[in-house]
Amino acid sequence: MASIEFVRVTKSFEKSSVIDNLNLTIEDGKFTVLVGPSGCGKTTLLRMIAGIGPQSSGEVRIGGKDVSRVPPGKRGVAMVFQNYAIYPTMTVRDNIEFGLKNNRVPKAERTRLVETIGATVGLAGYLDRMPSTLSGGQRQRVALARAMVKEPSVFLMDEPLSNLDAKLRAQMRIELIELHKKLGATFVYVTHDQVEAMSMADTIVLMNEGVIQQEAPPEDVYRDPANLFAAQFIGVPPMNVGELGIDGVRFGFRPESADLAVLSGAERELAAAAAGDPIRPGAGAPKPAGADEARYAFRGRIATREMLGAETLYQVRRDGEPGASFMVKCFADRFAVDQEVELEVPADKLFFFDAAGDRIRRDHPAHDAYVAALCSREPAHA
Amino acid sequence: MPSRGWWPLLRPYVMIAPAMAGIGLFVLYPIFYLIKLSFYKYNLMNKAKSKYIGLDNYHQIFTRGDFYQALGNTALYTVGVVVCTMVLSLLAALWLKRKSRWNRIVQAGIFTPHIVSIVSIALLWMWLMEPNQGLLNYLFKLFGLPPSAWLQSSKTALLSVILVSVWQGIGYYTLIIVAALQSIPPTIYEAAALDNASRTNVFFRITLPLLSPQLFFILVIMTIGSFKVFDTVQVMTGGGPNGATSTIVYYIYQFRTTNIGYSAATGVVLMAIIGLLTFLYFRLLARKVHYQ
Known part of the structure; x- marks a missing residue:
């Protein structure tokens, strides 16, 4: 009482x-x-x-x-x-x-x-x-x-x-x-x-x-x-946040929502070629499977690795670009420092926040446009 | 260079030798010399005529009425000063513990007598206590109270000396207690408030025990100091009227030229009394003192 x-x-x-x-x-x-x-x-x-x-x-x-x-x-x-x-x-x-x-x-x-x-x-x-x-x-x-x-x-x-x-x-x-x-x-x-x-x-x-x-x-x-x-x-490490570049909107994802993959030699060449080719299609292109699903992709280098026992934390970074750094939590310890990797986040694991910091939920009219904008980004884009 | 064999053994003694020499010269030697003097009928004019008389001086002390009068006065003075100063400075400290500008001014005010020479204070109070022209009797008359003879009557003289000593001492001890009060974490009082404790309970169960180390220190220091009171008596009354304010140290001082052996013996007795009192305090009270 x-x-x-x-x-x-x-x-x-x-x-x-x-x-x-x-x-x-x-x-x-x-x-x-x-x-x-x-x-x-x-x-x-x-x-x-x-x-x-x-x-x-x-x-x-x-x-x-x-x-x-x-x-x-x-x-x-x-x-x-x-x-x-x-x-x-x-x-x-x-x-x-x-x-x-x-x-x-x-x-x-x-x-x-x-x-x-x-x-x-x-x-x-x-x-x-x-x-x-x-x-x-x-x-x-x-x-x-x-x-x-x-x-x-x-x-x-x-x-x-x-x-x-x-x-x-x-x-x-x-x-x-x-x-x-x-x-x-x-x-x-x-x-x-x-x-x-x-x-x-x-x-x-x-x-x-x-x-x-x-x-x-x-x-x-x-x-x-x-x-x-x-x-x-809330969350350790905290949610990754980056600028969307539209209306001051920011996007974010939890460290454990991202999938990491090593870029193979061929993919790396393709990626390098694509980077110089302005008419290359969207970010899904270098990815072999699950291309039908919208995903946010980001390429970078593993800057640090923290082995915490059950899980491992990686910091994926692209040098020389401020804000181009994300924490990724993996349950498999498969990567090493200085490897070139691609990080992918499924669209339903992405969060959007407006300029004032308030959440833009799925039912917001602009939400889908923000998802599309983010997922069509070049993986090599900041 | 000295060999390795004995130097490490000797080194600590060499290191403390200067300090020990100081203690020996300035503490132990005077005490033993005082004790030695107390066994002599000492002749200041002709040292060769000094005579060892054993315990005669002590025998004389304990059979003379004026010693007991001085001892009684000193005990009364000590009890009066210690009790009044402790109670009043505790009350003042409880009042002043909150940190505000006004409290700081009041605290500075009541501390001021401590930085003034006791002789000046004694002279000032003699003037205030003058029975015919003094301010105190003027105020008494103003409020319709009978005037007091203050220092000039054997009934009120000791009380007047106590009043001056208390007035002079309060500020200093208040300062110590205020500092102790302010170091008590406020959360303890908040916890007590949540435990539904009354104000008296908070004071007697929490505040007072937490102040006990400081209060015990003040008690010991003030007892020792009060037993050795001299300056106020010397300036204000000269031991009078009719020996009513003669204290032990003043008693010792009176025999400084006529019978130095006797005055040395009284000094030894005073030392023993103070030592005994301090010992008793520690035996009886130390258990109740709470050290953090």
Whole structure:
């Protein structure tokens, strides 16, 4: 029973406004991730929900009730801070118990809760230790236990994994997903790491400069980005983007959408000849199969190769042409640096963005014209 | 060149020799000389007539009423100064912890007495406390309060000296506590707000324990300093009236020419008292101090 709503919310610090007239609804019981580059206002939103950095104007509602005048401790929310904010002068037990004591929970009940939660997060043997004797991962768990013990309807997390090492972070990601499933509470999670957003979220709220760019499940944000920012923020490596040269439109494709092929000697000669022949037909010509399908083709040299285990990243570049460089992700490791290759992207894997960066979808009247323009380009053209 | 055999063994001692010479000459020698003096009936005019008298000086100290009076005054003075200064500078620091221009001005203001010579401050306060023409009694009369004799009555003299010392010390200690308060991460207070903690709970469970290293330091430093108070007493009262403000150091000073052996013995006793107090502080309080 705790959906969160922002209604025409504005937040300004001193003179600059960080968030202007924002509306957002966070569904009850969902794992929502607020993601964006630093300074985009995601933590500001989180602090408004908690009540520790109230909005300048507008309403924040928790469970349908305006909480603008409710103090942080009475909103039914718990928060895990980036630096954990553990009380350094109290033992682990006192840390977890502090909120319960303030809420006048009877002692027997308190002890029972602390012991169970302590065991749940794997701190059973550490309850009487001081936080300074714990490792980073254990402190993280204290912060988590302190939030869980209050049985809040809303969990707020401000980059809680950013101080952990990579291995522990991956482990904690899975534990948080399981925790959310078990508790069924509303989780609001702030991160600048798109991997965390993709792996944990039910809904991603992607923000930039105080404005929500896209609000959708992770797979939709990935497959159907609303704009150029969303396309380039989500995905490793980010979406390849190039200029179409018409109306300031840009095209893009995911690194794994491209197929790579080595140019054979004959093809290379043909290509060289074609380059000097102005009446040569469209880009499909040097390609033996699948010529009926529209494809974007690009020829270049493999500049770098990154072998990542399951997949390999290639940077295909044509020297001396700025912007003529694309990342390609292959699951087979068949190419070497300095090979001449041709990169092909099927038309249905191409994305188009207008001059303002907004997506031009398939149903847009000019979409097919842009596809045709791009796919009829010379492979040797920038 | 010295051979390889003994030089590595000797090198560390050679390296620390200059510092050790300094400590020996300026710390250990004076202390041992003071202790040696305390066993003598020392004659300043003719050293040859000095006489070893064993523990007689100490025996005399512990049987004389004026020593106990000085000790009592010193203890009262110390308790008064330490308690008042700590409470007031803590309150001032809590008030001044927010960084604003006005707070910086106030902080600079209350720090100013620290850079003024204590003698000037003592003279200024003597003038303010003058019973007939002084500003303080004028203000008392203005608000319908009975005037006080301040330094000129044995009832109020010690209190007046305490007042001046507290007034002079607050700014410095406030500065230390403000710095400590500002180093507490704000997220801890935010976490406490989310834990629904009341203001008193936040103060006693979070702020005070986090300040404990600084408060403990101030407590030890101020106790030692207050036990050795001299300048305010010397300038403002000369130990009077009727020994009401005579402190141990002033007591030592009184015998500087007439009986240097006796005054040396009192100095040794003072050293022992301060050492014992500091030891007690560490034994009783160090466990409650939270070091990060």
